[in-house]
Amino acid sequence: MTEDHKVDATLRALLADVLGLGDERAAALTEDSGLFGELPEFDSMAVATVLTEMEDRLGILIDDDDVDGEIFETYGNLLRFAERKVQG
Template sequence: MTDNSSVDATLRALLADVLGLGEARAAALTDDSGLFGELPEFDSMAVATVLTEMEDRLGVIIDDDEVDGEIFETYGNLLAFSLRKVTD
């Protein structure tokens, strides 16, 4: 799954499911949309679930040392991280 649009669609569906955003809110996320600290649903507990779901749905392994707060600042950061993981 190295197609950018399929990774984007998977990530949006994942966020809609895990955070309970619904499809419309997930679809409205832009690269600059804030996540952690901006969306009330995206708390520290959600971070672990999002990472686990990313591994499952994108077929990647995410090591603890790869994860930092910057990844969760914006949707664009999370998407860029996801794209790097699937192309590794």
């Protein structure tokens, strides 16, 4: 399994757990799937939890300066952000 695939699988599992999406809905997310403002489960409270879980599950540190609204617009944006953080 490639590092990018691990990040994708981890991120999908994380969203399934944190947002209560279930595995099927998380697996169905595409590059263009909207997150914040599109998924009712993905509200401002969920953002902090998602970031904390990303740090824990991916072994990364996310600074406040790293975070902007664009990251949460689509699944693809969130995935690319996570992959960049993992790669250092």
